[in-house]
Amino acid sequence: MTASRTPAGRVVRPARPRLVASDVDGTIMGPDGSISARTRAAFRSARDAGLEVVFVTGRPIRWLGPLEEQLDHAGTVICSNGAVAWDMSRREVITAEAFGLSEALHLQAVIRALHPEAGFSSELVTGPHREAEFVRLHPGLPVEAQVIGPLSSTLGPDAAVVKLLAISPMLCAEEFHALIAPAVTGLAHVTYSDVNRLALLELAVPGVTKARTLERHAASLGIDASEVIAFGDMPNDVEMLSWAGEGYAMEDGHPEALAAAAFSAPACADDGVARVLETVLAR
Structure with a gap:
């Protein structure tokens, strides 16, 4: 079941997700380039619970170091707004559209x-x-x-x-x-x-978005949109937040992101992603 609103306007959340997709800058990383201890712990818990964790960012490959250094991420990163899928552990391009x-x-x-x-x-x-x-x-x-x-x-x-x-x-x-x-x-x-x-x-390239590349990655793992929880804060996250079964825009994010998402999360400075993940993992 995808996230939806009942006739009364109440939002219905999908079942516990199998994949967590998160933007980086302004979503889990502050202006100083740091990721909080609470956020790092939340992503560790998600991985330990068996959830696929994918970071989806506008950053190029060469700016992905903080994900490895602060989050110990060794999986897939969708970067350059979906144009490139990168295997962090193998240090190789999975796909690129140019x-x-x-x-x-x-x-x-x-x-x-x-x-x-x-x-x-x-x-x-x-x-x-x-x-x-x-x-x-x-x-x-x-x-x-x-x-x-x-x-x-x-x-x-x-x-x-x-x-x-x-x-x-x-x-x-x-x-x-x-x-x-x-x-x-x-x-x-x-x-x-x-x-x-x-x-x-x-x-x-026409059609290339964070959402499209994330959808392909999820499909390769047999994961449906309804089983994806996604976080973002800017217009380049709009398609991803709309596509995911449980899309969260950061409450201090751009109005376009907030309009596209079914849900909102507290601001990055307030560990919004971590707070949502802690609740989701407890469901």
């Missing part, structure tokens, strides 16, 4: 025609290729190996771009999304996470 170079360049041209001031970054499985303007507009980026320069001159014709990022110096994320999304319909799936109030759009 734009070719010509597709990525066409998307850049479409966006530049509407917003010439935009800066771009291209995420490959092997690392980022960023324009200088993108780096200037996103000063909080971690220090890491990167290629800086125009996409057309830094990537070969066989390049595979799992995520194209576009940043605006003057619009908010919602305004930037409203401007660009209609123009790239059929060319890309576009979302945003509104982290640090940056006007940063994230574009993936």
